[in-house]
Amino acid sequence: MTGPVGGTARAVADRVVTARACVEESLRRIAAATGLGAVVALRADEALAEADALDAEVEAEHRRHRARADAVAAVLARRPLVGVPVLVKDLEDVAGLPTRRGSRVFAAAPAAVADEVVPARYRAAGGVVVGKTALPELAIEGFTASSAHGVTRNPWNPERSPGGSSGGSGAALAAGLAPVATATDGGGSVRIPAAFCGLLGLKPTHGLVGRWPVADWVDLSTYGPLAQDASDLRLLLSLMAGVVPGDPDSAPAPPDVADPYRRGHDGPPVRRVVVADRTSPLGPLPDGVADRLRTGADALVAVLAAGGPPPAVERLDPSSLFAGVGDPDLDWFVLAPAEHVAALAALLGGRDAVARLVEGGDLLDPSTRQFLADGLAVDVDRYLAARRRRTAYTRALDVLLGDDGVLVTPTVAVDAWIADGRLVREAGPGLLPPEVFSTAVQNVTGHPAVSLPWGLDAHGVPSGLQVTAPRWRDGVLLDLAERWQSARPWPAAAPGYVPWPTW
Numbered sequence: 001m002t003g004p005v006g007g008t009a010r011a012v013a014d015r016v017v018t019a020r021a022c023v024e025e026s027l028r029r030i031a032a033a034t035g036l037g038a039v040v041a042l043r044a045d046e047a048l049a050e051a052d053a054l055d056a057e058v059e060a061e062h063r064r065h066r067a068r069a070d071a072v073a074a075v076l077a078r079r080p081l082v083g084v085p086v087l088v089k090d091l092e093d094v095a096g097l098p099t100r101r102g103s104r105v106f107a108a109a110p111a112a113v114a115d116e117v118v119p120a121r122y123r124a125a126g127g128v129v130v131g132k133t134a135l136p137e138l139a140i141e142g143f144t145a146s147s148a149h150g151v152t153r154n155p156w157n158p159e160r161s162p163g164g165s166s167g168g169s170g171a172a173l174a175a176g177l178a179p180v181a182t183a184t185d186g187g188g189s190v191r192i193p194a195a196f197c198g199l200l201g202l203k204p205t206h207g208l209v210g211r212w213p214v215a216d217w218v219d220l221s222t223y224g225p226l227a228q229d230a231s232d233l234r235l236l237l238s239l240m241a242g243v244v245p246g247d248p249d250s251a252p253a254p255p256d257v258a259d260p261y262r263r264g265h266d267g268p269p270v271r272r273v274v275v276a277d278r279t280s281p282l283g284p285l286p287d288g289v290a291d292r293l294r295t296g297a298d299a300l301v302a303v304l305a306a307g308g309p310p311p312a313v314e315r316l317d318p319s320s321l322f323a324g325v326g327d328p329d330l331d332w333f334v335l336a337p338a339e340h341v342a343a344l345a346a347l348l349g350g351r352d353a354v355a356r357l358v359e360g361g362d363l364l365d366p367s368t369r370q371f372l373a374d375g376l377a378v379d380v381d382r383y384l385a386a387r388r389r390r391t392a393y394t395r396a397l398d399v400l401l402g403d404d405g406v407l408v409t410p411t412v413a414v415d416a417w418i419a420d421g422r423l424v425r426e427a428g429p430g431l432l433p434p435e436v437f438s439t440a441v442q443n444v445t446g447h448p449a450v451s452l453p454w455g456l457d458a459h460g461v462p463s464g465l466q467v468t469a470p471r472w473r474d475g476v477l478l479d480l481a482e483r484w485q486s487a488r489p490w491p492a493a494a495p496g497y498v499p500w501p502t503w
Helices: 004-013 019-032 044-064 068-078 117-124 167-174 191-197 230-240 287-305 328-348 351-360 366-376 380-401 440-445 474-487
Strands: 039-042 085-089 128-133 183-185 200-203 222-224 272-275 312-315 405-410 449-456 462-468
Touching: 004 019, 004 044, 004 068, 004 230, 019 039, 019 044, 019 085, 019 128, 039 167, 044 068, 044 128, 085 117, 085 167, 117 128, 117 230, 128 167, 167 191, 183 200, 191 200, 191 449, 191 462, 200 222, 200 230, 200 474, 222 230, 230 474, 272 287, 287 405, 287 449, 287 462, 287 474, 328 351, 328 366, 328 380, 328 440, 351 366, 380 405, 380 440, 449 474
Parallel strands: 085 128, 272 312, 272 405
Antiparallel strands: 039 128, 183 222, 200 449, 405 462, 449 462
16 A cells, blocks of 8 residues: 555554554644635544554554564554544534534534444544544535535635535545545535545445435435545545445445455456547536546546557547436436435425425525525426436446446536635526536446546646446446556645655
8 A cells, every 4th residue: 555544554553653643643734724624523532542542452463463564464454544544524424523514504413423334434444533524515515615614725726616515525635634534425526526636536336335324315425435546545445335234225345346455457448438528418618628638538548558458439429328318417406406305304394394494594505595495396206207217327328338438528527616616706606507517427327437637727726537437347447546646646735735644
């Protein structure tokens, strides 16, 4: 492991550094970067106590083994994240902390009694949760700002957004505040911050990472890893993947995902690269985005060709993929709002309570009111029609990719927006429009997709090249991320910030 995550764990296991020192360093960096608005809650005392307990475990293992290498291997076999500081998106439960979801509606939320899936798996692996990261209200937006915690800023350019909804986690990683920060993805919320923050971000195949409790967006949302380094991306996905009781879609991870030390992937190589400006006819790309897509696709083909025969390259008309079926990008805006209304109704006492909250408007941000109002307007026939179209969309993308193809698109279809979510300074508050996104279709169909760092936009903010693979071929994307990093390395942190060490 050469990245900051694997490197930190190995250094702690080898007693090069203590878990306590790592936690103290993360807390120091967080305190020095409060202007980013990336971290919204801390558990410093608890984290330091947990770090001390891990240090004691490491010492005991070294006493048990005569050879140092054997002790290190034993620690990492049981605790592959030993001593690694972890930040958790404030949409996921951490025992002892409230989950406020970026909303004043949940300002008085009680402390969670148990960890959610990914925090639980990371802590079992030896990770130490130091705090929670910011998100837009209820995780509904592609920017990270709310009346609950203010504006989260991009370390590359504080006037611009780190993306959303996992923008606090993306900003924290880009600024080197911790080596691990969790993320979720219901419409691009792993991949958008990855693009804007110069990171890798992978939205897994639906079902690869089991979910509990039921997601607000039932079949759209998943947990997924953000990472600065490709080996860390593989490690983190291997730890979060797997079956969860209660999730009927969760399944065991394939061998080329389950093994964090694996290189390459199972199945056929990538023989076809399909390049598309968009997957829906939502208009032409801005010139800068189109140029980066062209050069990025060429670079990707060169990376693939370096390991074998060059793949065939195809261009896809955005209007052709789902012709005669519908538009998954627009159906996302039917499914997600309707399902969020239902989820809130279960918490607040019925749809009438949600309607009163929307009409009153005192506690909700403007984009949230608009999103929930749209959801309240969806009737059962419209909702079920959109759900039925999901199968046709999934089939169309399955057929396009086969078992040896990948789809290449921009991760985001415009340059980075302003930190508070406006596209231009003259605009008023409200939801970002569908045409700025390029990430919803994979949530609708369940396909895996990774955002690879590629270039800077006109604001000096990183951008991403998105690669979508056949379902359950997440190993292809992990392998591609490693090859991409080797051929096209990117900075380990935003300018002006110190990268987290790899030891």
